[in-house]
Amino acid sequence: MIQLRSLSVSYRTPRGTVAALKNINFHIPYGSATAIVGESGSGKSTLLHSIMRLLPPEAMLSGQIIFQETDVTSLDDKALQSFRWRKCSMVLQGAMSSFNPVLTIGRQISEVLVHHLGFLWKEAFEKSEELLKMVGLPKSFLDRFPHELSGGQKQRAAIAMALACKPPCLLADEPTTALDVITQAEIILLLKEITQKNQMTLCMVTHDLPLALSVCDRLAVMHKGEIVEVQTPSGILNNPTHPHTRKLVESIRSIEERGSRT
Numbered sequence: 001m002i003q004l005r006s007l008s009v010s011y012r013t014p015r016g017t018v019a020a021l022k023n024i025n026f027h028i029p030y031g032s033a034t035a036i037v038g039e040s041g042s043g044k045s046t047l048l049h050s051i052m053r054l055l056p057p058e059a060m061l062s063g064q065i066i067f068q069e070t071d072v073t074s075l076d077d078k079a080l081q082s083f084r085w086r087k088c089s090m091v092l093q094g095a096m097s098s099f100n101p102v103l104t105i106g107r108q109i110s111e112v113l114v115h116h117l118g119f120l121w122k123e124a125f126e127k128s129e130e131l132l133k134m135v136g137l138p139k140s141f142l143d144r145f146p147h148e149l150s151g152g153q154k155q156r157a158a159i160a161m162a163l164a165c166k167p168p169c170l171l172a173d174e175p176t177t178a179l180d181v182i183t184q185a186e187i188i189l190l191l192k193e194i195t196q197k198n199q200m201t202l203c204m205v206t207h208d209l210p211l212a213l214s215v216c217d218r219l220a221v222m223h224k225g226e227i228v229e230v231q232t233p234s235g236i237l238n239n240p241t242h243p244h245t246r247k248l249v250e251s252i253r254s255i256e257e258r259g260s261r262t
Helices: 044-051 077-087 105-117 121-134 139-143 151-162 181-197 209-215 233-238 243-261
Strands: 002-013 016-028 033-037 059-067 088-091 169-173 201-206 218-223 226-231
Touching: 002 044, 016 044, 016 059, 016 226, 033 044, 033 181, 033 209, 044 059, 044 169, 044 201, 077 088, 077 105, 088 151, 105 121, 105 139, 105 151, 121 139, 121 151, 151 181, 169 181, 181 201, 181 209, 201 209, 209 233, 209 243, 218 233, 218 243, 226 233, 226 243, 233 243
Parallel strands: 033 201, 033 218, 088 169, 169 201
Antiparallel strands: 002 016, 002 059, 218 226
């Protein structure tokens, strides 16, 4: 579904050019649930933002991002807006980033439907109610403002908005950031259920290896701007080949061992 070919991203800084992604060649198959794992600063979020063409002005991108035979790097602004909602949508890190604080949740989801699918406003609000129901939120949340929702509720609403145009692919950038453990599990289960039910492709970025192992069928390990290993969850756990992957696996095993002794 998504093919990254020799993808590199660097940033201009006062101290010179800093490489964030280094010659990434990576395939995200149709219908897969793929996790990109790695430490903070490894390039995970930059990779997702590159796919969506959401990099800041100081970023320099080279290579190709092929989505269903279309090179995303060549799209004009109009085609790019359509791509971001109708082909590949994204749940941003920190749900507040997804919302305008002065508009209700219902208004913001409805705007997506009106502007990208041509809905009338009445139809859009009715569809927004369906979308909220899909993510486990009641109709009353249509009239709430973002600050009136808890962190988990905001993330559910952000997922509903990302799904508004029924994109075949969903990207999620650290979707459980700043959530408590129980809410994290609920959000991850929700993403898994929705993408499987709708036969969507899921690509999720996380620094939480156990979380990735529990949800995804493919894991890509990033380290210093490179993808150093791609395996199944069982392969990552039982036969990691890269030293950094082995380090990640050993770290979760040591945590489990300490927990078993307490």
